[in-house]
Amino acid sequence: MIEFSHVSASYDGELAVLRDVSFRIEDGSFVAFVGTNGAGKSTTMRLINGLLKPTEGQVLIDGTPTTELKTSELAQRVGFLFQNPDRQICNNTVREEMMFGFKALGKESPEAEVRADEIMAAFGLNPDDDPFLLNRGTRQLLALASIIVLQPPVVVLDEPTTGLDFRECTKVMEIIRRLHERGTTVVMVCHDMEVVADYAESIIVMSAGRVLAQGPTYELLRDRVLTQEASLVAPQMVALSLALGSQHPQLANTAVGQANTLSEMERALGLEIAEGGEPR
Numbered sequence: 001m002i003e004f005s006h007v008s009a010s011y012d013g014e015l016a017v018l019r020d021v022s023f024r025i026e027d028g029s030f031v032a033f034v035g036t037n038g039a040g041k042s043t044t045m046r047l048i049n050g051l052l053k054p055t056e057g058q059v060l061i062d063g064t065p066t067t068e069l070k071t072s073e074l075a076q077r078v079g080f081l082f083q084n085p086d087r088q089i090c091n092n093t094v095r096e097e098m099m100f101g102f103k104a105l106g107k108e109s110p111e112a113e114v115r116a117d118e119i120m121a122a123f124g125l126n127p128d129d130d131p132f133l134l135n136r137g138t139r140q141l142l143a144l145a146s147i148i149v150l151q152p153p154v155v156v157l158d159e160p161t162t163g164l165d166f167r168e169c170t171k172v173m174e175i176i177r178r179l180h181e182r183g184t185t186v187v188m189v190c191h192d193m194e195v196v197a198d199y200a201e202s203i204i205v206m207s208a209g210r211v212l213a214q215g216p217t218y219e220l221l222r223d224r225v226l227t228q229e230a231s232l233v234a235p236q237m238v239a240l241s242l243a244l245g246s247q248h249p250q251l252a253n254t255a256v257g258q259a260n261t262l263s264e265m266e267r268a269l270g271l272e273i274a275e276g277g278e279p280r
């Protein structure tokens, strides 16, 4: 479990960029941090992986404050994907990059190499490629693969889909979904509310260095006061069903006014769309 208890943080020791932040992330959950630029999301991620220490309060990983954990201990518990993958890629070949984490932890082994081979194959990565010559999407996949190969119980992903096209975004997110289904705790920062709505079970809403709310994704994204306060754009289908409900109050508490996804709206409207998207 990850727990923040009344955490404040600062980069220069004076200006607090996080103030009195408290939340808990249970093992096995899939949580997204959302909020405007500068809200403090990346700072919160840096506190989870111990790159930054709180000026007040405590960050606890499985009950132990990060201030008492060695970097190597933290690295084994929490895999971290930076906002920019180029900040973590540092080897000359894809294979070396995949093995780098094992090397840093002194855990190179034949089993580790087999696992790296399996993941490179699953991700469609060529072991001999030069990481710096790969395109943005593939570098992001490599950065993610080099974390997953270490099998950390928690992954922290700071904007894993930024700069990716739709196909790459879906590929990365489906990998993350499978990781979560196999029991990994996923903590993700994401600006795209459609992605957040599709994948995250719950969200933590931040604004100006504070946590405004934590709760089930759709429940919070349907809260107009909250989304306005945090300047969040609700996913399209949520916005549509809310608009229908407010323009036609008799619909507000029906399946149409409550639909969160396209398939819920189709069901609510009694439509059946055949495979391939053509109406029957």
Ligand SMILES: Nc1ncnc2c1ncn2[C@@H]1O[C@H](COP(=O)(O)OP(=O)(O)OP(=O)(O)O)[C@@H](O)[C@H]1O
Pocket: 011, 012, 017, 035, 036, 037, 038, 039, 040, 041, 042, 043, 044
């Ligand atoms: N390395 C740093 N040194 C000093 N101040 C910083 C540093 N990184 C971030 N800040 C400041 O801390 C505050 C929170 O920034 P943070 O990067 O955590 O926000 P964010 O929610 O991740 O924003 P974004 O959506 O733009 O990535 C901002 O005011 C930012 O200017």
Ligand SMILES: [Mg+2]
Pocket: 041, 042, 043, 083, 158
């Ligand atoms: Mg950020």
